[in-house]
Amino acid sequence: MLNFIKMSANIEQIIKKSQEVCASAGAKLTHKRKNVLMVLLASATPLSAYEVVxxxxxxxxESLPVMSVYRMLDFLVQEKLVHKLETAGQYMSCAHIACDHQHETPQFLICDRCGSVKEVGIKKRIIEELERSIQNTGFTLAHKQLELHGVCKFCQDHST
Incomplete structure (x- = not known):
């Protein structure tokens, strides 16, 4: 019961911070957008739009059309409350919504066995170095987020 209370308080804090983030950008975290975010917050793994529905x-x-969910997810991604994993076509809540520090560029460690994802920040100097290296090729980056696939510690420890 204590874990549920702690989790509820944490989700309330995250939702409050999410509303503040949206308000500061001149946007609104509507009731349905908030509920979509809560679905992602409650999930242990990333979800497709259909899984969110x-x-x-x-x-x-309550039913939601999948196209509405896609629009809500796009909004949440734009406000940096949710990340889209491009390689999987799935979405997950940002692990740093309630933090008050400057966020680093996200890197996602995706387990190919259990589907778990760990969000890790990449130091600014490393991203700047990558950008310089890429600029020298004439290529322009659309997204700076990195997605790395492998096997998580849990799956390694529990493999046969």
Missing amino acids: DKYKTQFQ
């Missing part, structure tokens, strides 16, 4: 219906006893 299914979990939303279960969690809130």
Whole structure:
């Protein structure tokens, strides 16, 4: 019960911070956008838009069209509350929503066995070095986020 109370308090804090982030950008975290974010916050693994629709219906006893969910997810990504994993076409809540520090560029360590994802920040100097190296080729980056696939510690420890 204590873990549930701690988790509820943490989610309330994250939602409050999310509303502040949206308000400071002149946007609004509507009721349905908030609920989509809560679905992602409650998930241990990233979700596709279709999985969000299914979990939303279960969690809130309300149906949402998948196209509406895509628009809500796009909004949440734009406000940096959610990340889109490009290689998997899935979404996950940002691990640093409630933090008050400057965020680093996200790097995602994706386990190919269990689907878990760990978000790790990349130091600014490393990103700047990569950008300089890429600029020398004449290539322009669209996204700076890195997605690395492998096997997590849990799966390594529990493999046969």
